[in-house]
Each structure stands twice: as C-alpha cells, then as structure tokens.
Amino acid sequence: MTMKKLLLVTCACLALAACGGVDPNSPLGKRQALFKQMLKESEDLGGMLRGRIAYDEAAFIAGAVKLDSLSREPWQHFPQVRDDERSQATDDVWQRQERFQQMARDLEAATAALVTVTSAAPLSRSALEPAVQRIEDSCEACHKAFRAY
Known part of the structure; x- marks a missing residue:
C-alpha cells in the first residue's frame, strides 16, 4: 500500500472514530467518566468481599x-434541561428532579457509611457486607428509576 493510501485510510478511520463519540469535556462525557470510575471502585470492593479479587x-x-469522593461528583454535570439525546438517562431525571436529587443523596449517605465502617480497624466482613450492599442497592434503585436500558 502506498504511503498516500495509508494516510488516507488512517484519516478516514480517525474521522469515523470521532463521529458519534461523546466529547469528554461535555456534561455527558464528564458524568459518564465519573460513573465508570464509580462502577470500577464498587466492583472492586464487591469483588474483594465475594472472593473474585484477593x-x-x-x-x-x-x-x-x-x-465516597466520586459519589458526590456526577450530579453537578446534569444540567437543568436534557443536554444530549445520547444520554442513557431517562427524561425523568429532569422531570422529577427532587426525587433524582434525593436518590443522589442516598448514594452519598451509603458511601459515607462505608467509609465510617472502614475507619474501625480491623475491618469486619459482617460490617462491610451490608454497607457495600446498601451502595449497590442505591445504584440499582436509581438505575431502575432514571436510566434507559
């Protein structure tokens, strides 16, 4: 393949990759990145308790x-009106703001409670498991109410 053809194919691939991607600096991009980080941390904690991770x-x-720190971040990236049709959030996020904000505070309370439990060394599995489950339940409840699958 000639150098010109290779350059043309590379440019076309880059252009196509840029189409349909979410701008990481947009509110949608920022909250998606935060939710992915939260998911990773939560999965690691649950994995440790369930034996999937050492x-x-x-x-x-x-x-x-x-x-706990991450749980306080995504909410500031939900503007007053729906900002992007590619969002997996339902319209209810914007139509039922009071309920959405309450569920965000519930998650924050659950993560803060886990931090409190982890401040008493040595850690007890019997104390950690319900605290992690409360976080997982909080995430699931909000997803059921406000996420389009």
Whole structure:
C-alpha cells in the first residue's frame, strides 16, 4: 500500500472514530467518566468481599474513600434541561428532579457509611457486607428509576 493510501485510510478511520463519540469535556462525557470510575471502585470492593479479587484491607479502605469522593461528583454535570439525546438517562431525571436529587443523596449517605465502617480497624466482613450492599442497592434503585436500558 502506498504511503498516500495509508494516510488516507488512517484519516478516514480517525474521522469515523470521532463521529458519534461523546466529547469528554461535555456534561455527558464528564458524568459518564465519573460513573465508570464509580462502577470500577464498587466492583472492586464487591469483588474483594465475594472472593473474585484477593482481599486487601488497605486497598479496600482506599477504594471506599475514593468511591465516597466520586459519589458526590456526577450530579453537578446534569444540567437543568436534557443536554444530549445520547444520554442513557431517562427524561425523568429532569422531570422529577427532587426525587433524582434525593436518590443522589442516598448514594452519598451509603458511601459515607462505608467509609465510617472502614475507619474501625480491623475491618469486619459482617460490617462491610451490608454497607457495600446498601451502595449497590442505591445504584440499582436509581438505575431502575432514571436510566434507559
């Protein structure tokens, strides 16, 4: 393949890749990135408790703190009106703002409770499991109410 053809194919691929992508600096891009980070932290914590990942107390504590911090971030990236049709959020996010905000506060309370549980060393699985389950339940409830699958 000649250099010109290779350059043309590369440019076409890059142009196509840029189409339909979400701008990482847009409100949608920012909240999607935050939710992905939250999912990773939550999955790691749950994985440690369920034996899918080797349990590491220091990593668990750090993950709980990081998840708590992340849980306070995405809500600022939901503008007053729907901003992007590619969002997986339903219109109810904007039509039922009071309920949406309450569910966000519920998640924040659940992650803060996990941090509190992790502050009493040595950590107890019997205390960690319900705290992690509360976070997972909070995420699931909000997804059922406000996410289009």
